[in-house]
Amino acid sequence: MATISGKDGQIKIGTTKLADITSWSLVTTAKNQSYASSATAGWKTRREGIRDATGTIRFKVDMADPITDDFDEGSGVTLLLHLDGTRFYSVPAIINSLSFEVDIDDGDVISGVAEFGAIAAVVKPTYV
Numbered sequence: 001m002a003t004i005s006g007k008d009g010q011i012k013i014g015t016t017k018l019a020d021i022t023s024w025s026l027v028t029t030a031k032n033q034s035y036a037s038s039a040t041a042g043w044k045t046r047r048e049g050i051r052d053a054t055g056t057i058r059f060k061v062d063m064a065d066p067i068t069d070d071f072d073e074g075s076g077v078t079l080l081l082h083l084d085g086t087r088f089y090s091v092p093a094i095i096n097s098l099s100f101e102v103d104i105d106d107g108d109v110i111s112g113v114a115e116f117g118a119i120a121a122v123v124k125p126t127y128v
Contacts (some may be wrong), residue, residue: 004084011057012080012088018057019065022111024081026055026089028122053091053118055081061100061110071095076119087125094119 011018031049036042057079059067071077075095082088093116100112 006083008082008084010082012082013070013077014080016070018059018067018070019062020060020067021057022060023058024055026053026081026091026122028053051121053093053122055091055093055116057114057116059112059114061112067112067114068098071114073098079116083125087127089125090123091116091118092120093117 006023009021009024011021011024028051030051032046033049034044034046036044057067061067073095077093077095079091079093080088081091096115096117098112098114100110101108102110
C-alpha cells in the first residue's frame with residue numbers, strides 16, 4: 001500500500017507558499033444529465049455534463065504574513081493544492097468568501113476559512 005500522510009500538504013500561488021494552512025479540501029463534480037427514452041427500456045441513462053470544482057482553505061491568521069496579502073474575496077488566483085512536495089492540483093479559481101473566527105472565551109489561535117470555486121479546468125496531479 002502506498003498511502004501518504006497529509007502532513008506535507010501545502011498551498012502555493014505561483015512560487016508563494018501560503019502561511020499557516022491547516023487543511024484544504026477540493027470537491028470536483030459533474031452535472032450528469034439523466035433521461036429516459038424509448039431506447040432505455042424503462043431505465044434512466046446519463047450523459048456527461050458540465051464539470052465544476054469548489055473547495056475550502058482553513059488557516060490560522062499570521063499577522064506577519066496575512067493570507068489577505070495573497071488574495072481577497074473576489075480575487076482570481078491559480079491555487080496549487082499540494083498533496084506532498086511534488087504532487088498537486090492546479091486550480092484556476094475565484095475566492096468566493098473569507099470568514100474569520102476569534103475565540104475570546106478559550107483564547108484559541110485566530111483562524112479563518114476561504115471558500116473558492118473553479119473558473120477553468122482543474123489539472124490533476126500525476127500519480128507515479
